[in-house]
Amino acid sequence: MMSLTHLQRLEAESIHILREVVAEAENPVLLYSIGKDSSVMLHLALKAFAPAPLPFPLLHIASGWDFRAMLAHRDMMVARHGLTLLVQHNDEAAAAGVDPFDTPTPVYTRLMLTEQLKAALDHHGFDAAFGGGRRDEEKARAKERILSFRNAAHAWDPKTQRPELWRLYNARKPRGTSIRAFPLSNWTELDIWQYIALENIPIVPLYLAAPRPTVERDGMILMVDDDRMALRPGETAVERSIRFRTLGCYPLSGAVESRADTLDTVIQEMLLSTRSERLGRAVDHDPTASMEKKKQEGYF
Amino acid sequence: MDASGFAPDPLIASDIAAYLAAQQAKALIRVITCGSVDDGKSTLIGRLLHDTHQIFDDQMAALTSDSQRIGTQGQAIDFALLVDGLAAEREQGITIDVAYRFFSTPRAKFIIADCPGHEQYTRNMVTGASTADAAIVLVDARKGVLTQTRRHSYLVQLLGIRHVVLAVNKMDLVGYDQAVFDAIVADYQAFAASIGLADVSAVPISGLGGDNVIAAAPAMPWYAGPPLLGLLEGLDVSDDAAAARPFRMAVQWVNRPDLDFRGFAGLVNHGRVRPGDAVRILPAGRTTTIARIVTADGDLDEAVAGQSVTLTLADDVECARGSVIAAAEAPPTVAGQFEATLVWMAEEPLLPGRSYLLKLATQTVAATIQPPKFAINVNTLEQVAAKTLELNGIGTVQLATAQPIVFEPYADSRDLGGFILIDRASDATVAAGMIHFALRRSQNIHLQAVDISRDAHAAQKGQKAKVLWLTGLSGAGKSTIANLVEKQLHLLGRHTFLLDGDNVRHGLNKDLGFTDADRIENIRRVGEVARLMTDAGLIVITAFISPFRAERAMVRAMMAPGEFMEIHVDTPLAAAEARDVKGLYKKARAGQLKNFTGIDSPYEAPDAPELRIDTTMMSAEDAAMLIVESLIG
Incomplete structure (x- = not known):
């Protein structure tokens, strides 16, 4: 008797969630951060609605400080699949000099990412946004439902979460409120990597090790991705073999030194690593329970 | 306790390809934990994560510092802090919401839903239980089977969870005494049998010390069975049973990129399906055959329970979101x-x-x-x-x-x-x-087909059937306006009927009072009567307070689209009370009249009525004229 593997089950579950939300929401969107989880989300979405084209656009909240390789990857995927891409950027804050080097990280994140996400959702009237969040990532995510409701101010209230039973998702919502949908809720980091390998999903090359110009700063290895990064006195760009476990704004993304230049060896290193995945992200270095707090403010 | 929480499988370093291949063959087991407050659920889960090496060094460091700062175990590691994720939970030292945790062993992958034990959070437990294959029921060895244990076990049975593992926890606090364990197990088995829980196994553990969690406990040599993790790994969670049932797939979404393709997307709920299989499309009831099983990776020869696919049908039959495609010979x-x-x-x-x-x-x-x-x-x-x-x-x-x-x-x-x-x-x-x-x-009971259609009834009268639904506070002027509307329509040669709240309550609804439930039934009956009258082609005018949105929406849903016209006769409470034509407000204020709308029972104003009449700005005559104009156009 044919039996499904656990990845086939996870894939089927995610596709089911994508279809339910599309069937019941008025104006859905896929939040596309170009990272590995977003890449899996896009792949699943293309599968869920084939042979029809993707029935929703992609939304990229561009801080202006994404790795160049991320933007190239984004544009390549959009062209390959004929996708509709919306890019949201805070021109005003950027013009006022808000940048990841001199602006305190929580302020920078709020102005360039969180507030922009909210502005884009409001501007386009999206009532459901798909995100690549997984429950194994963080304690607050572990308690979030697959369909997570946000009030008109985009705030999450963990105390009023709806019961979510079986494969039944209640996507009805009062006017003005919206849904963040997490089809990857039940995936783990290993599942994501294994699925990328099995399905040959294109990912940003920065996930694989290569020699890249770097500096060591505040305990993190940062990649000098363009000449906007001013070197501090005493700093020189050093070429190191590095890769990234998570991607975002390059001045806030810490690299790991590695020679793993294939998916198998990346997975091997990840499984042997004694440090958790989000450690490379400056945005998560806020006090404990900060994710819960950020979600209450409207962060994905 | 181990020095480090992290010790990966040696195969990862020696042969990553072999390790990854082995991952693919593992079963995915969904488990819920339930028990009373303080039975040590969070501690047990923290222990499972720790002892199966899922805790990274940085998480361990955070846990160690959190344990010193806000832990409940003195200087020792408080494993509960690993799972009590929300700030509100840490403040109160309890678990509020279902938390999902992931770990894997060389034999299986697990998703654990940690369900709060508080009485007020039963709904979270039901959420966690609805997708679980197995339940760990935790009992404190010092307390035995409690009310909460029974409640949770009943829910486990109600939600149809197949396997139960009774974990008698805190054995260290009862001197690892076998007699204590045996008594609790006997007590629980008797209860489990009485509610129809068939597959129950039991294990004595200490979550705090790790006894019998993943490895056998030297302190309890009298227990010969596998430790908790071994029991879980041994569960049969295959869905062969679902695959063996007749085929069903609920249609989620119709995939129609162009005129040449019409596919029905869904997740196969039960059974298996192949091209050429005869299927029945319910509730419409037509039969056809499966043409193709379409996926992004190419067509399949067969799909089984649990797969998300897109089916195409040989004939152009009625099928939409909500339809169920089922085996023709064994339909639901x-x-x-x-x-x-x-x-x-x-x-x-x-x-x-x-x-x-x-x-x-x-x-x-x-x-x-x-x-x-x-x-x-x-x-x-x-x-x-x-x-x-x-x-x-x-x-x-x-x-x-x-x-x-x-x-x-x-x-x-x-x-x-x-x-x-x-x-x-x-x-x-x-x-x-x-x-x-x-x-x-x-x-x-089947609906009797009638030969003279509702359209024919209306056409004979030279009009379109309509319901003019006037809602508003007592004393707003609904009946006055409704009467004027009917008079004008009558003069215009329209066939009308007026249903008035007070009149209906003297006859059809004289058995009903003014509780919320009776008000709802009052409106339901009026809605049904109004619907029969629209079937007869009449323009129905109703004057009822009808205070709840849900019931007005219910009546709207009974009518054909566009047939229901909600008219809010909007009068401020103070103005209605000042008029008090029937003296009812006075009585309500004096406490002689219970459940009076606006006083001690709510009025939910319409969000988007077809028409709003502001009676402070408009006479009853003008209001009636406005209604008639908006009807006749």
């Missing part, structure tokens, strides 16, 4: 009335007669619920009389849906037997339900 039941068990999950209690939305698989229909046949006292499991169900209440009810739905008994199918109820005003999920069976009368 289609009915509009059932008996079911409800778990009520909202603060606002069940209102019998109110129209809720029922969602089952991909079908969403209006449904009304009869007063419970009985409720279950989950502490004693006795059946008790009940007029409603309160938050966390469980009872057996009869439901009627506005249209027949396709379903199977919950005992046969979680997908097609489990449903939720949704409040129409707040859109909140208010209840979970499990269908037992269809009521005979719903299968035996």
